[in-house]
Amino acid sequence: xxxxxxxxxxxxxxxxxxxxxxxxxxxxxxxxxxxxxxxxxxxxxxxxxxxxxxxxxxxxxxxxxxxxxxxxxxxxxxxxxxxxxxxxxxxxxxxxxxxxxxxxxxxxxxxxxxxxxxxxxxxxxxxxxxxxxxxxxxxxxxxxxxxxxxxxxxxxxxxxxxxxxxxxxxxxxxxxxxxxxxxxxxxxxxxxxxxxxxxxxxxxxxxxxxxxxxxxxxxxxxxxxxxxxxxxxxxxxxxxxxxxxxxxxxxxxxxxxxxxxxxxxxxxxxxxxxxxxxxxxxxxxxxxxxxxxxxxxxxxxxxxxxxxxxxxxxxxxxxxxxxxxxxxxxxxxxxxxxxxxxxxxxxxxxxxxxxxxxxxxxxxxxxxxxxxxxxxxxxxxxxxxxxxxxxxxxxxxxxxxxxxxxxxxxxxxxxxxxxxxxxxxxxxxxxxxxxxxxxxxxxxxxxxxxxxxxxxxxxxxxxxxxxxxxxxxxxxxxxxxxxxxxxxxxxxxxxxxxxxxxxxxxxxxxxxxxxxxxxxxxxxxxxxxxxxxxxxxxxxxxxxxxxxxxxxxxxxxxxxxxxx
Numbered sequence: 001x002x003x004x005x006x007x008x009x010x011x012x013x014x015x016x017x018x019x020x021x022x023x024x025x026x027x028x029x030x031x032x033x034x035x036x037x038x039x040x041x042x043x044x045x046x047x048x049x050x051x052x053x054x055x056x057x058x059x060x061x062x063x064x065x066x067x068x069x070x071x072x073x074x075x076x077x078x079x080x081x082x083x084x085x086x087x088x089x090x091x092x093x094x095x096x097x098x099x100x101x102x103x104x105x106x107x108x109x110x111x112x113x114x115x116x117x118x119x120x121x122x123x124x125x126x127x128x129x130x131x132x133x134x135x136x137x138x139x140x141x142x143x144x145x146x147x148x149x150x151x152x153x154x155x156x157x158x159x160x161x162x163x164x165x166x167x168x169x170x171x172x173x174x175x176x177x178x179x180x181x182x183x184x185x186x187x188x189x190x191x192x193x194x195x196x197x198x199x200x201x202x203x204x205x206x207x208x209x210x211x212x213x214x215x216x217x218x219x220x221x222x223x224x225x226x227x228x229x230x231x232x233x234x235x236x237x238x239x240x241x242x243x244x245x246x247x248x249x250x251x252x253x254x255x256x257x258x259x260x261x262x263x264x265x266x267x268x269x270x271x272x273x274x275x276x277x278x279x280x281x282x283x284x285x286x287x288x289x290x291x292x293x294x295x296x297x298x299x300x301x302x303x304x305x306x307x308x309x310x311x312x313x314x315x316x317x318x319x320x321x322x323x324x325x326x327x328x329x330x331x332x333x334x335x336x337x338x339x340x341x342x343x344x345x346x347x348x349x350x351x352x353x354x355x356x357x358x359x360x361x362x363x364x365x366x367x368x369x370x371x372x373x374x375x376x377x378x379x380x381x382x383x384x385x386x387x388x389x390x391x392x393x394x395x396x397x398x399x400x401x402x403x404x405x406x407x408x409x410x411x412x413x414x415x416x417x418x419x420x421x422x423x424x425x426x427x428x429x430x431x432x433x434x435x436x437x438x439x440x441x442x443x444x445x446x447x448x449x450x451x452x453x454x455x456x457x458x459x460x461x462x463x464x465x466x467x468x469x470x471x472x473x474x475x476x477x478x479x480x481x482x483x484x485x486x487x488x489x490x491x492x493x494x495x496x497x498x499x500x501x502x503x504x505x506x507x508x509x510x511x512x513x514x515x516x517x518x519x520x521x522x523x524x525x526x527x528x529x530x531x532x533x534x535x536x537x538x539x540x541x542x543x544x545x546x547x548x549x550x551x552x553x554x555x556x557x558x559x560x561x562x563x564x
Contacts, residue, residue, distance in 0.1 A: 006103030007558055009371075028281055032288040032295075035275050037221045039296030042274045042356035044227060044303065044349065052308065053325030055265050059258035061312040062251035064305050066258050066265050071301035073525060074269050076518030077423045078297050079446045080430045082290030085276045086444035087433070089285035094273065094422040095364055099371070100438070101429035108552055110425055111368050112544030116418030116537070118274065118361040119398045122202070122354055126403040127151070129350040130197040135327075136343045144197065146180035152193040153407040155181040198403035201354065206396030209358045211385050219355065227349030228303070230342060234326055235306045241333045242313035252317065269304075272297045273422075274360040290444040358399070362391035373552035417537040420526045427518035431511055451513035456503035491527040491534070498523055 030038075055063045084097040095114060099107035134149045147155075158177030161169060184191035208219060251258055272293055282288055311320065314329045326346065330339040362378075366388040369378035382389035430446055433439045467474065480489070502516050 006105060008101070008103045009099045009558060028283055030278055030282045030288075031284075032291050034221070035278070035282065035288055035292030036296045036299075037224050038278065038356050038359070039272050039275045039292055040228065040300060041224050041352035042360075043269060043272055043296060043300040044224075044231070044353070052265075052304070052311070053320045053328070056308060056312055056317050056320040056325070058253065060250060060252040060317040061247045061309070062258045063265065064308040064312070067301065067304045067308055069521075070265050070269055070525070071297065071304070073423075073518065073521035074272060074297055075294075076514050077427060077522065078272055078293045080427045080515055080518055081273050081276055082293050082444050083430055083433070083439070083442050083446050084426060085289035085293070086286045087438065087442040089282070089289065094276075094426050096367055097429050098425055101432040102425065104371075104373075104556060104558060105548075106425065107371075108368075108373055108548045109541065109544065110422055111364060111373070112541065112547075113418040113421050114364050115361070115398075116540065117422060118357045118364070119395060120402075120418070122357040122361070122399045123403045123406065124408050125350055125354045125357065126198040126202045126399060127195060127406075127408040129201050129347065129354060130195050130403075132343060132346045132350060133197050133201070136347055139340055139343055145183060146176055147184035147191070147193045148196045150177065150180055150193065151195055151405055151407045152191070155184070155191070155193050194404040196404070199400045201351065202358075202396060202400040202403055205351065205354050205358050206392060206400075208355065209362070210382075210387060210389060210392045219352075223348050223352035223355075226345055227352065230345040230349070231303055231307060233338075234330075234342065235303075235310050237335075237338060238310040238314050238329065241329075241335075242310065244313065246313050246316050269297075269300070272300075273426075274356055278359070278363065286443040358392070358395060361395040361398075362388040365391040365394070368552075370557075372555040372557040373548065375551075417526070417529055417533050418540075420522050420529075421537075423522045424519050424526075427515040427522070430515040434512055435509065446512060446514050449513040451506040451511045451516050453507070454513050455499075455506040455511065455516050459499050459503050462499075495520075495523050495527050 055066070059066060081094075081097075084094075084100075088096055088100055095107055095111035098110040130149060134144055137144060154177040156177075158174040159181055161174055162178060180193055181191055184193050186192065275292055275296070276289060307326075311325060311329055315332050319332065320328070327339040327342040330336070330342065365374060365378045366381075368374045369376055369391070378388070378391045378394070380388065380390045430439075433442070434448075439445055477485070477489070485493075499520055502511065502519065505511060506513075506516060
């Protein structure tokens with residue numbers, strides 16, 4: 001049984017199966033410019049228009065450095081994705097890559113985790129879009145009833161807060177939630193509260209993705225041009241309102257405050273890998289996918305750092321805990337016309353991110369279905385529109401229904417957990433490709449730097465720095481019991497043990513340094529996420545394994561071939 005679970009697919013077999021099972025059913029229309037546009041559309045979305053405010057509030061101006069550090073991690077991961085994309089130019093992203101490097105069980109786990117990255121993150125984007133849309137309509141004097149524009153959790157939280165601390169304790173957002181609860185119609189005494197705009201936009205974007213990749217790309221290109229234009233306007237317009245004293249203190253909450261924003265900052269970068277799911281719709285995927293990933297990541301990093309510096313220079317970081325920070329800062333300095341323009345274009349910007357994620361998820365399910373791990377209906381290609389029609393419809397439902405009823409903050413950290421997990425396995429997969437000789441088939445390769453001594457040397461330097469300059473951290477560890485260490489610090493222990501293991505294997509096998517750095521940075525960022533998110537993620541994986549063993553294991557085409 002274990003032999004079947006870890007059976008791998010060869011690159012030649014994947015390419016052959018793709019052509020045999022309908023790979024030519026998808027339209028090959030995308031070039032490198034199209035891919036860069038889709039990548040920017042995915043990355044520059046809800047993150048820069050919403051979570052960047054929360055990150056700045058928690059970490060202060062120093063969050064700009066966290067964007068650089070996170071981008072640093074993403075660059076190593078992007079190089080790994082680029083090598084895989086040039087080697088296995090088919091839909092499926094990290095799922096397909098794991099099938100080549102680690103075998104079927106790991107491929108399934110990654111595919112299941114990618115549901116969190118694409119479908120769940122799209123729920124966050126839909127909810128964020130709704131908030132901007134409602135705000136934009138209010139600017140035109142149009143008001144959607146409160147009970148039709150929020151998740152019920154916000155209303156119930158506001159009521160609990162009032163009961164515990166009184167009406168005076170409610171913020172403007174809390175009062176809006178309380179208004180929703182009081183004005184909502186009731187069925188059998190239960191208030192009817194849901195986020196209608198989030199559901200509607202998900203339906204409309206799903207319809208656009210359903211009717212064609214080229215139509216989706218054209219719409220995405222237009223929206224990308226608009227939102228990049230407004231971001232540049234914010235950067236260059238905001239320069240004139242910067243007060244250097246707002247940058248002091250630079251890191252008001254210290255390193256802990258900066259790293260506490262990891263989930264919010266990383267969420268702003270999620271998406272560069274989504275373009276790898278369009279490999280079968282690229283004119284020249286082995287040449288264009290690697291270029292597009294690197295280009296869009298570099299462009300977005302520059303935009304993020306610049307806009308963070310401008311925002312924290314215009315307004316003191318303590319004022320930035322808002323849902324619409326870009327519009328807020330211009331309201332704050334009295335430039336209301338610019339704030340109104342930003343509100344309108346933010347709706348367009350977030351729509352483009354929603355579109356790309358809705359584009360990516362069906363193609364992963366389509367690939368898993370081709371392999372027999374999901375119901376074969378998911379691999380259906382529409383005869384007219386040349387898109388994975390059934391998978392697209394299911395994706396729409398998976399995103400739309402939660403976006404109607406769940407709070408946004410429930411999903412942000414959870415999305416990051418699944419993504420970090422996928423990124424680590426892709427980086428590790430490059431090490432396997434080098435070891436097995438598969439890298440010889442790669443038209444793009446991660447630049448090789450021998451990590452024989454560097455990985456272990458880096459570990460020793462890190463240990464010396466820890467004991468010399470992190471006495472507070474050492475005291476914290478000493479104050480914890482064994483059970484508390486297991487409960488709160490287990491991921492940190494795993495990080496150091498992984499670094500030790502990679503040091504040993506790098507010395508023995510001359511591992512390439514860059515993929516190792518990608519593994520370690522992603523794993524370190526994972527340690528900054530809350531334990532509750534990991535518990536939910538593990539529950540999600542258990543559910544996924546149950547689905548695999550009840551259906552995928554029995555219907556796997558690879559295993560059927562092995563037993564034939």
